[in-house]
Amino acid sequence: MKQTINIRQCGIILIMCIFANKLLLMPSLLYTNVKADGIFVTAILFLIELAIIPLIFLLKKHFPKQSLYEILKSRTGVIFTKLIYMLLLIFFLFKIILVFSITYVYFKQQIYKDEIIWIALISILPVINHSVANGIRPLARTMEIFFALVLIGFLACLGFSLFTNIELPHMFLSDIQSFFGAMYKHLFSFGDMIFLFLILDKIEIKEGEEKKVYHYAILGFILIIMLYFLYYGKYQVTSFMHNNALADILVFSVQFNAIGRLDIIAMITILFITIFQLEIFSYGFSDCFLHIFPKLNNIYSIIVFDITFLILYYFFLGKYEIMINLTSTWLTVLAVIINVIFPLILFVIYLVKRSKNEETD
């Protein structure tokens, strides 16, 4: 099968990346640090992340057929490229663990209650393994099919929340130090668009189609900001107590006819979004693995992924608090490298190529 995706599929992958780690726990954690100014932290981090998109187009324009690995290898050498890929591999592995642990806790609270982790693993691991084995095109097409459902679910959550008591959240309550501190602390939850670099050679862009990607990015951004705004508007000072933002904005008070359990809409939406995100990140893991060990095939990468994931999750990181704590301490260093330094390196590569006026590869 031809492993390419069109611009719409690229946009949908982008939206799923934007949603990653921001729909459930993130608003609550941000509120603990900077109150409702979490909206601005998210907006600024998103705008920084958005700079990746033009960089992707610039690289695509100058290296239309080359993959990221080939670009890096030809400009920086094999060792440096493999080092970058190693860091990307770790980055995606921890992203998967983070997404999975947050969603697992959410579903444990909502439906499973007493059930144990292996039921969740049996349900999810085969699905993401299968999608990695099939490649990026079927993955993107599946997302394309379910995208409308995800979007409707998301909008329904936002729409129904308007029937609850919502007030204007109090903003500008944090000081500069805590504001930038929160930006640094939560950097790991951003930068998911980096994934697009990995599939650089697989994106088919026709003339003038670039703006479509921006449209998808802006749509994702608006949805996230609306979610944060409604969430902070609804819960105000108790925002830190509610860990599942998208689901919690749907919870109705007893005074409003006790509808109560409309959160099934949020559950279905979150389930689809999580599975797609896990598929994207595990594909990223597999791609990095295969470039580090080029002699191995997909099956090996999947087996290694499953084993590493299970070991890390079950014996060490499965403890929710440890994972959350890790993302705001050690993993932020990794996030700085991947989200800031890595795109800068790519930008320098682009500039060098332009100044040398090299022929298009």
Next chain:
Amino acid sequence: MKKLIKKYLKNPMLLIFIIILIFFTPMAIYSPGENKIKGVVTAIGIDKIDEEYEVSLLTFIPTANQTYKQQNAVVSGKGKSVTEAIYNAQLSMGRSVGLAHAKTTVVNEQLLNEDVAQIVDHISRISSLPENTVFICTNATAKELLESTTGLETELGLKLEQLIGFNSTNLYAIDTSLESFYKGYFGQTHSSIIGHLSLEEESKEDSKQNEGEDNSENNGESQATQNQKKLTNKGDAVILKRGELVAKLSSEQLNALNLLNSKSIKQIVNIEDVKLDSGIHDLSYRIRNKRVLKSTKFENGYPVFQAQVILGMELTEVKGMNENFKENTEISEMNKEIKEKLNLKLKKQFTDALKILIENKTDIINITEEFFKNDRKAFNKYIKNLNSIDEFISHVNFKVSIIINTD
């Protein structure tokens, strides 16, 4: 056929699906029904007896019957923490506790002598529960209150949460859920309001008399006076400061505070000795609609709260002899005296209720937040001169004007 099997076996997802089916189908078949392992809790009551917590659970046990009658029972357990008490309660129930449908949380009034947030901590940690459960207190033990509600349900078909729900929409006019308690608790002035239900002792003799004299004649001699507690909803509420009870509000005081709440309507206002053409009468009016225009400002550096309350009122009762009134029940004309008396009464009620808030430094009507929202700079400047933000409400100059209409 062989080809087909080979084709299907090549598809790994199908294989995984079959494996999942093999694993889960027997599990689903052999696992017992949910109603056999779970007790659905509709209300939680918390008491403290001798340094131990007693948690009472009003449970609904789903059983097949033809009467559509719910089988409710109160099960309780004791423990050093609320969680332990719930665990012990489920031991006596023989089922695990399902709290997702708990619509009411009741605590004993005595528990409000300490920070109640620490006591209901476990409940607040259960996802979606804080929003879904109404938080109330009672003068008796929470267990007694829950036990009395089973009678309420059999006699009137009324559930506890419906009773509180009625209060919420008609009396408090604010949300009295656990969530709103926490909003007040973590708010700037740490003040919250929760509902209060009373249990009053009623002798069995009295209740028998109500049932009919024949019965009492037959059994009267042999019957010793047995005390039985009955749930009475007076519409009271309590004010909590940092989770501790500081004042009790009667329904009248609540109505008075709700003068500034545009959602709160239907209250009755009585005025006495009104001189009409036909003589002197006592009149009752009902607030039919309300519009409240609020503004806050700092005048010469001092906080001023201005409100214009436009009330649409209707006459509901006239006391006193008057033939003309008997014939014309729809008298709605309001003279100057009536308007003045109503105005005075409403203002007096509001001032009296406000005094309670000022004395206890509790701002449950969110005046402090209004100032903070409207002019944050001036507010912060003013707060700097105070010992604590709690004192702010006592510094506010209230200018409330009431316009009364009959439409």
